[in-house]
Amino acid sequence: MNQAIRIKENVYWIGVNDRRTHLFENYWPLPKGVAYNSYLIVDEKVAVIDTIERNKMEDYVENIERLLEGRPVDYVIVNHMEPDHTGALKNLLARYPDAVVVGNAKTFPMLRNFYDINDHLLEVKEGSTLELGRHALTFYMTPMLHWPETMVSFESTEGILFSGDIFGAFGTLDGGIFDDEVDLDYLEEEISRYYSNIVGKFGQAARAALKKLETLPVRLICATHGPVRRSTISDIVAKYHAWSKYETDKGVVIAFSSMYGNTERMADEIARGLAEKGIKKIRVHDTSKTHPSYIINDIFRFRGVILGSCAYNTDIFPTMETLLHELEQIGVKNHLLGYFGDKSWSGGAIRRLDRFAENIKWEVVRAPHEAWGAPGANDREECREIARAMAERLHALYP
Numbered sequence: 001m002n003q004a005i006r007i008k009e010n011v012y013w014i015g016v017n018d019r020r021t022h023l024f025e026n027y028w029p030l031p032k033g034v035a036y037n038s039y040l041i042v043d044e045k046v047a048v049i050d051t052i053e054r055n056k057m058e059d060y061v062e063n064i065e066r067l068l069e070g071r072p073v074d075y076v077i078v079n080h081m082e083p084d085h086t087g088a089l090k091n092l093l094a095r096y097p098d099a100v101v102v103g104n105a106k107t108f109p110m111l112r113n114f115y116d117i118n119d120h121l122l123e124v125k126e127g128s129t130l131e132l133g134r135h136a137l138t139f140y141m142t143p144m145l146h147w148p149e150t151m152v153s154f155e156s157t158e159g160i161l162f163s164g165d166i167f168g169a170f171g172t173l174d175g176g177i178f179d180d181e182v183d184l185d186y187l188e189e190e191i192s193r194y195y196s197n198i199v200g201k202f203g204q205a206a207r208a209a210l211k212k213l214e215t216l217p218v219r220l221i222c223a224t225h226g227p228v229r230r231s232t233i234s235d236i237v238a239k240y241h242a243w244s245k246y247e248t249d250k251g252v253v254i255a256f257s258s259m260y261g262n263t264e265r266m267a268d269e270i271a272r273g274l275a276e277k278g279i280k281k282i283r284v285h286d287t288s289k290t291h292p293s294y295i296i297n298d299i300f301r302f303r304g305v306i307l308g309s310c311a312y313n314t315d316i317f318p319t320m321e322t323l324l325h326e327l328e329q330i331g332v333k334n335h336l337l338g339y340f341g342d343k344s345w346s347g348g349a350i351r352r353l354d355r356f357a358e359n360i361k362w363e364v365v366r367a368p369h370e371a372w373g374a375p376g377a378n379d380r381e382e383c384r385e386i387a388r389a390m391a392e393r394l395h396a397l398y399p
Ligand code: FEO
Pocket: 080, 082, 084, 085, 145, 146, 147, 165, 224, 225
C-alpha cells in the first residue's frame, strides 16, 4: 500500500519508492533504488503536482482516491514531462476525467506525442498564478532542467518550491522523507551522481534557475526525487552553485581500459607517481567494471583526469569509448587532462583520445604516451612524467 505523508497542512507527499528497477532511464544504475515524488494539495481545489513512473500507478491512484474520500482532482500540474513523472498521468485522468492538466507551451506537444492527451489543458507562463484556495501556485520556467519544457511551481503560503528534478537524488526514501529524517551521508553519492549525470550537462541552465529561484522565500523544497528539504536548503543550493560552475577539489581520477593488464600497469605507475608527488585524492577506475556514471561523478569532484586505454581491433576499447562519449555529451568543463594507451597490435586508442582532447578542450598537462604490449622501463618513466606534470599543475592551482 502506498503512503501519504503530511508535509504541511493539507499538503501531502504521495510518492513511491522503486527498488525493482535496475537502471534509471534504462541506463543509470540504481543500487539504492529511486523515489518518484508526487505531491497533493487539498484545498478548495485539489491539485496533484507531478505523478510517478507507470510501474506503480495503480496503487498510486488508489492512494489518491483514499485520501480524497470522493472529492475529485481539479488540477494535475506537469512540471516535467519525462515519463518517470507522467507515467501515471493517463491512469489518473481516466479516474478523474474532468481534471485540468497544467503545463506550459512546450509541455502540451509532448503530452500529445507521448500520451495523446489533447483536452482539458491549462497553459501557464512565467509568473502565472493558479489559485487553489488558501494555497496558490506560481509557475517559473526552468528550461533544460532537464528537458526543454521543465518548470517549477512555488506555493507562497508555506513557501514550498515544487522543483521537479532540480535538487533531486537517486536513492529511495526508506521511512523518512525529510532531509532531517534520513541519513544524508548514506545518500551523498546518489545525490551528486544524480546531479553529475542527469543535470550536469545543463550547468548554465542550472545557474540561471538558481538566480531566478533565489528571489523566492523558499522554506521547503519538494523535488521529484530524493528527500524533501527543510533543514538543508542552503547546503543543497550551495552544492548546486559549485557543481554548476564545475568547481572541483585537488585530486585525480584515473580511468583505464585494459584487456590483459598492460594498460592497468601503466595506470598503477601513474597513480604511484601522483602519490609520490603528494597527491592524496586519487581514484582509479576500470571502465570494464565501473559504470561511467560513477567515474563521471568522481570527475565532477576532482580537477585532474588521466585516461588510458588499450586498442581494441583498430580503435579504442569499447567501455572507454562509452566514457568518452558521455563526457563529450555532458560537456564537462574546467579540468586538467593526461592520457596514455597501449597499442596491442594495431593502435587506435591514442587517436581517439587525441580527438577527445580536442573536443573537450581541457588543458592537456603533457603529451600522451603509447606503449606496445607490456610496458617497459621507458614506458614506465613516461607514465611517471605524466603523473609529475599533473601533480605540478595541481599543486600550482591548489597551493
Ligand atoms: Fe526525473 Fe527528468 O526526470
